[in-house]
Amino acid sequence: MKKLFPFDWLVLPMVGIACAMLVWYGLSKTITPKVPTPLATWEECKVYVLEPFAKRSELDQGVLNFTRYSLVRVAKGFFLAVLIGVPTGFLLGMSPWFFKCFDLLFQILRPVSPLAWFPLGAALFTTFKQDALEYAALFTITVCAMWPTVLNTAVGVRAIPQDYLNVAKVLKLSAFQTLWKVMLPAVLPYMFTGFRLSLGIAWLVIVAAEMLTGNPGIGSFLNQEYLAGHYAPIIFCIIIIGVVGFILDRIMNVVERRFKTI
Amino acid sequence: MTSNYLSINGLIKSYPPATGKGDRLVIVDGFDLHVDEGEFITLIGHSGCGKSTVLMILAGLSTQTEGVITLGGNTLTGPGLDRGIVFQSPCLLPWLTAFENVMLSVDQGKPDWKKAERRDHAMKYLSLVGLQDAVHKKPAELSQGMRQRVGIARAFALQPKLLLLDEPFGMLDSLTRIELQQVLLDIWTQERMTAVMVTHDIDEAIFMADRVVMMTNGPRAKIGDIVPVPFARPRSRGELLESNEFYALRERLVGFLEELHHDHAPKPEPEPTAATPASPKLVTAPLSGNLS
Numbered sequence A: 001m002k003k004l005f006p007f008d009w010l011v012l013p014m015v016g017i018a019c020a021m022l023v024w025y026g027l028s029k030t031i032t033p034k035v036p037t038p039l040a041t042w043e044e045c046k047v048y049v050l051e052p053f054a055k056r057s058e059l060d061q062g063v064l065n066f067t068r069y070s071l072v073r074v075a076k077g078f079f080l081a082v083l084i085g086v087p088t089g090f091l092l093g094m095s096p097w098f099f100k101c102f103d104l105l106f107q108i109l110r111p112v113s114p115l116a117w118f119p120l121g122a123a124l125f126t127t128f129k130q131d132a133l134e135y136a137a138l139f140t141i142t143v144c145a146m147w148p149t150v151l152n153t154a155v156g157v158r159a160i161p162q163d164y165l166n167v168a169k170v171l172k173l174s175a176f177q178t179l180w181k182v183m184l185p186a187v188l189p190y191m192f193t194g195f196r197l198s199l200g201i202a203w204l205v206i207v208a209a210e211m212l213t214g215n216p217g218i219g220s221f222l223n224q225e226y227l228a229g230h231y232a233p234i235i236f237c238i239i240i241i242g243v244v245g246f247i248l249d250r251i252m253n254v255v256e257r258r259f260k261t262i
Numbered sequence B: 001m002t003s004n005y006l007s008i009n010g011l012i013k014s015y016p017p018a019t020g021k022g023d024r025l026v027i028v029d030g031f032d033l034h035v036d037e038g039e040f041i042t043l044i045g046h047s048g049c050g051k052s053t054v055l056m057i058l059a060g061l062s063t064q065t066e067g068v069i070t071l072g073g074n075t076l077t078g079p080g081l082d083r084g085i086v087f088q089s090p091c092l093l094p095w096l097t098a099f100e101n102v103m104l105s106v107d108q109g110k111p112d113w114k115k116a117e118r119r120d121h122a123m124k125y126l127s128l129v130g131l132q133d134a135v136h137k138k139p140a141e142l143s144q145g146m147r148q149r150v151g152i153a154r155a156f157a158l159q160p161k162l163l164l165l166d167e168p169f170g171m172l173d174s175l176t177r178i179e180l181q182q183v184l185l186d187i188w189t190q191e192r193m194t195a196v197m198v199t200h201d202i203d204e205a206i207f208m209a210d211r212v213v214m215m216t217n218g219p220r221a222k223i224g225d226i227v228p229v230p231f232a233r234p235r236s237r238g239e240l241l242e243s244n245e246f247y248a249l250r251e252r253l254v255g256f257l258e259e260l261h262h263d264h265a266p267k268p269e270p271e272p273t274a275a276t277p278a279s280p281k282l283v284t285a286p287l288s289g290n291l292s
Helices: A007-029 A036-051 A063-094 A096-109 A114-123 A126-158 A161-169 A175-213 A216-226 A232-258 B052-058 B100-107 B116-126 B144-157 B174-191 B203-210 B236-242 B244-264
Strands: A054-058 B006-015 B025-035 B040-044 B066-071 B083-086 B164-168 B196-198 B211-215 B223-228
Touching: A007 A036, A036 A232, A063 A096, A063 A126, A063 A175, A063 A232, A063 B174, A096 A126, A096 B144, A096 B174, A114 A126, A114 A175, A161 A175, A175 A216, A175 A232, A216 A232, A216 B211, A232 B196, B006 B052, B025 B052, B025 B223, B040 B052, B040 B203, B052 B196, B083 B144, B100 B116, B100 B144, B116 B174, B144 B164, B144 B174, B174 B203, B196 B203, B203 B236, B203 B244, B211 B244, B223 B244, B236 B244
Parallel strands: B040 B196, B040 B211, B083 B164, B164 B196
Antiparallel strands: B006 B025, B006 B066, B211 B223
C-alpha cells in the first residue's frame, strides 16, 4: 500500500516537538513564570529571523549573520583538527611504538573540558594582542574536536585487512603508493565517521568558546542576553544551535555515505 | 625449456615455542622440489599440512627459517613482480573497478610502457577471463566467481616467471570451480608459465598438473610423494573422466591421503569415502619412508 502521508518521518517527529512545546508552555504558565511562553519567545525574537542579515550593532545582528560567524570559526577549528588528527591517527594505528608513547597522554587530554582549555589558549597566544582570544577560541575548538578523528583513524588503520596489504606487498607498491592507494581508501570510511563526530564536538565547543571571547557569534549573543537577563533570546539561541548542529550532522552523514568505499 | 627453473632446497619453516621454552614448532621440515620451466605443479595435502605456508614463502609474504629458493637462477628474497599470485579470497581492492584492479598490477609490472599500451594489456587479460563486459564494475557488483576471474587476470597480466595459486577455487561452488579451472588452463596453455598451485581437491590437482606433489601431514611436513600426470594437453575434462588411467591416478592420491589420515587420527572405523570405491590393491604409492 502506498503511503499517502509521510507519517513516520514527519508527523510523529512533529508530535514529539509539540509535546516539548506543551511542557514549555505549561511550565511558563505555572512554576517558572520568568520563562516566556513559546509564542512570547517568537514575538520577541522574530526580528532576528525576519531580518536574518541585519547588523544593528556588533552584538545585535540577524540570526544568519551570527550563525555565519560561528560556522566560519567552527570550520577553521575543525579543519585544523582534521589536519592534525588524521596523521596522528595514522601514526597511532601504524606504529606500536607511537601508540605506547602517546596513548596514555591522549587518554588523559581527551576528557578535558573546553572551558579548561580556553584560558590556556589565551595564555599561549598573548603575543597576538587583540587577536589572542580569537586564537584561543580556535585552539580550544581544535584541541577538543580532534580526538574522534584521531581515534577513529587509528581504529581504521588497524582494521585494514591483511589481504589488501598483501596485494600491496606482492605488487611491490612503494611505501607512499601503499599509503595513498591502499591504506587511505581503506581507512576513509572510518575517517569520515571521525570527522562527523569531530564536527559535532566543534559545534558543541563554539558556544563555550564564544562566551569567553565575546567576539560576535551565536555563543556570545547568547551570553550577552544572559547577562542582560533576557530569557527569550536564550531559548531562541538554543533552538538555533540545535538546528544548525542537526543540519551539520546530516550533511556529514551524506558525505560519509558518499565515501563508503567498502 | 630450462630444467630446474624453480628450485626449492631444504626449505624449513619453524616458529619459536609459544611458551618461550622447549622445542621450536616445525611446520615444514625439509621441502625439496625442482620444477622445470613451463611446468604446472599442484601441491596437495590435508588442511594444515603447510602447503599454503610453502606457497606464501614462494610468494615472499612469509620467510623461510632455512633453505634456498631460486627462480630462473636468481635467489628469491621477499615479494617480487616476477611472481603472480592468485589468492584464495580474490583480494581485490573494493574501491577499484575490475579494470583498475588489474591496472594496478600492470602499472607496477610494466612501468616503461605507454599508458595506452598498459590499458590494452589490462583489457586483453580481462577479456581472456571473459570479463570484457564487466570491466568497470566494482568487486561488490561481481559474483564470487567473477571476482576470482579478476584475480586471475591480475596475476597473468604481470606476465610473471612463476604463477602461484593458493587454493584459488576453494571458495567457489563446484560448477563455477569447473568453469574457472578451464579458464585458468586455457590462459595458461597460451602463456605457458611455470605454475605452482595449492589445492585440496584431488580431481583438480590431476586435471591441472603435470606433476602432483603430495605433502605429508604437519607439523614437520615434507613431500610424501610426487606423481607425474601423463595426460597430453590440451586436456578435456570429459575425456579424462572416461579414462581408466585417471581413476588409477586418483586412487593413488586418495590412498596416500587416506593413509596419512589414519596414521594421524586413528579411528575405530575408517570413514567411508563416497567418492572412492577403493580397491586397496590400487593404492600403490611408494610412500618414500617419509611418514613419521
